[in-house]
Amino acid sequence: MTRSKRTRPVGLAFKQELARIALDSICPLYAVQKETKETVKYTQIAASVREVGLVEPLVVTSDKSEPDNYMLLDGHLRHAILLDMGEKYALCQISTDDEAFTYNKRISRLATIQEHKMILMAVRRGVPEERLARALNINIKTLQEKRRLLDGICPEAAELLKDKQVTLTSFRILRKMKPLRQIEAAELMVTMNKYTVNYARSLLAATPESQLVNPDKPKASKGVSRQQLEMMERESANLERELRLVEDTYGTDHLDLVLARGYVSKLISNRRIARYLEMHHTEFMPEFEKITETEALTSRT
Structure with missing residues (x-):
């Protein structure tokens, strides 16, 4: 019995090598507004690019009608910052898929865990902590805490929260729970779409002592019997x-x-x-x- 269909090979989503592309040949999908450039997050990213350089490359795809030009899929803020800095070229990752929505749906923005990974990458490249702190507009103590963000956090819980805006205090609270309870708490945060410190504290208060890392240490629950x-x-x-x-x-x-x-x-x-x-x-x-x-x-x- 012969097969009626052949197995189709799976194509790569991105080209394997980064390319150095002229910024004026990259067409963004939208213009970064003046109001966006005045936000704290934009200022932090701009300071990081100036101090450390481009940690994550821009993601582009070739324009089918004009092969020498590219469409920007991800990195609009970084692209605008590089232009404002007077840069002419940038390292880019070339996508073989021109559907920006499909790609953007699967990437993590500059969330807490992403910032943690960027800090680790910069430290491994030899960037001093003082310089990183200036780039992120934070003090050294906060930078060191961001470096240790996932210490005591199980990989499954970190995966659930990788693209969420979770505070440092919430991660401190999660560390007080055992891995299985961390996963449950992270799932509840995602389901309820609540990542506040108060919600994390309520999850800790509702955690049985058997699921705490240190059950002998009383949970902070003022006014609760x-x-x-x-x-x-x-x-x-x-x-x-x-x-x-x-x-x-x-x-x-x-x-x-x-x-x-x-x-x-x-x-x-x-x-x-x-x-x-x-x-x-x-x-x-x-x-x-x-x-x-x-x-x-x-x-x-």
Whole structure:
């Protein structure tokens, strides 16, 4: 029996070698506004580029209509900073895929963990800590803490939070938990889209002593009794179970609700059916009308 289809080779997403490309031949997808250039984050990146250089290359793809020109997929802030500095060339990574949305969806912006990795890379290249601190506009103590950011954090939790804006204090709190609990806490942060210090502290307070790195050391819970802590632990466990159930069925439930709402809307728009319901099932009409109004509002947003 012969095969009807041949296995297609998997192509590389990027060219293996970096290229030195003229900045004026790179076309950005959008212009960096003046308001953006006045933000703290932009100022930090600009200081880093001036002091350390370009740690991450720009990501470009060749313009199919003009092969000597390139479209900028990622690195718009760095591109604008280099132009403002009067630079003429930049090291670029050339993508074989020109879909910027697909690429950008998978990269991590200058989040806490990304900044940590950039600091480690710069230190390995021999950049002094004092120079790095000036580049990031922080003091030496904060820089050293950023270097040790993932000490005591399990790889799975770090992977979950790699592109999130999590504070240094939240990472300190996560270190007090054992690896499995760190993963649970990180999953809850991502699910709830909450990365604040207070939320991290509430997760720590709801963590059973058996899941703490140092269970003999009391958890900081001013004004909270032991009974309240135990209740929080039980509620936290119940919330996690409920979240798992919701995650498993959310897609199907949402599709069912959308289909049901559309069906009810069509029923109400039929005059004969509406008249029948008004005559024989008047209690249903107000609820059906609310569903129809909800659909109309949703379609307009």
